[in-house]
Amino acid sequence: MPYGLESTLEFDPSTSFINTTAVDNGITYSFTGEAVKATAHADCTGNQATNSAICVWDKSFSLPLTLLTKQNGITINQQNLTVSVIPGGGNNDTNQYSSLSGHIIIDESVSSYASYEPETSGIENLKFKWTVTVTEDTEGDFGIWNGSLVLNGSPASTLHRYLPPEILDASFSENTIVHSTEVAMTGAKNNVELASVYLYHGNTPCDDTSLCNYSLNKTSVALVCHDLNAQLAFSSTCNASDTTHCLNGKVGTINGTWGKVSIDTTCAITVLIPYE
Structure with a gap:
């Protein structure tokens, strides 16, 4: 409804x-x-x-x-x-x-x-x-x-x-709304996937229809980590011409690269969700 x-x-x-x-x-x-x-x-x-x-x-x-x-x-x-x-x-x-x-x-x-x-x-x-x-x-x-x-x-x-802005939300999970996540890895990594970002309207994942299409394809993610040795980047995977890329409201992935150093850091991840 x-x-x-x-x-x-x-x-x-x-x-x-x-x-x-x-x-x-x-x-x-x-x-x-x-x-x-x-x-x-x-x-x-x-x-x-x-x-x-x-x-x-x-x-x-x-x-x-x-x-x-x-x-x-x-x-x-x-x-x-x-x-x-x-x-x-x-x-x-x-x-x-x-x-x-x-x-x-x-x-x-x-x-x-x-x-x-x-x-x-x-x-x-x-x-x-x-x-x-x-x-x-x-x-x-x-x-x-x-x-x-x-x-x-x-x-x-x-x-x-239309989607009132107050019901739009972002999550690290495709099953429920999760606003934080932890990742533990060993060894040097190059562009390894750390987490995925999903969009929800209410408690329902967005799909690539007219209702969510604009938000799915215009969402951006900003990443800031305290330890500069951890290089994080967001890669958008949602494409309006291919609905499989937006499956379950997935808008993209967060990838990380670091060398042979010990890193214990907290990163601030901001998801900007535009809407019509």
Whole structure:
């Protein structure tokens, strides 16, 4: 289950919207929105029984919309429309809530918009449904009509897992998190392997997938020993093009070289783990 989710919502003003027609007078509505890109993050708690996650998002998205009509002689006197999207929907890691609210005064008719679409998936086109209610008309027409708005083209919202930095860790063991190790050897050595370095997210070793790939391939190790007769170096073995090099979160090895001298030293090993 994910430790966290990241959602990016993009609106492109060049993207077309499906039109809707009010059945009372044949007016065709066309919506446009300004260019918007925003990113929200969530803390998620996994539910193994339902294979889902409950997520609390740090923000919702809002986008002002502009209504246009294709008929000559139609006058829009006033409009105030906003699309709002809450990523994740609060009940699992893909569904999200969306709503269209506000009002439009076309000539003398007042159209009110209020609805939500609870089943919109973050990996599909963004869909909105609403009800148009004419509450005032000089000709005495009253009624309720349904409409829909679909953002076409590439997905409007993408959801992917991300790793909060506080759950990333380094270890000398591929089985558990170990922050120190001891090595005892005799005789002169040349570039001998002393230890391996592994990355973990939580208690799980990183693998060479999109979740850990950036950290695995960008991790660096700095080595400092009190006795300069011990020459230690870190060799990266993880390669994004070959998953076997990153098996069990292994990012590389620490090798040592020394001559025929007695060495009893402590080395400070710093693992710098970048993350996206």
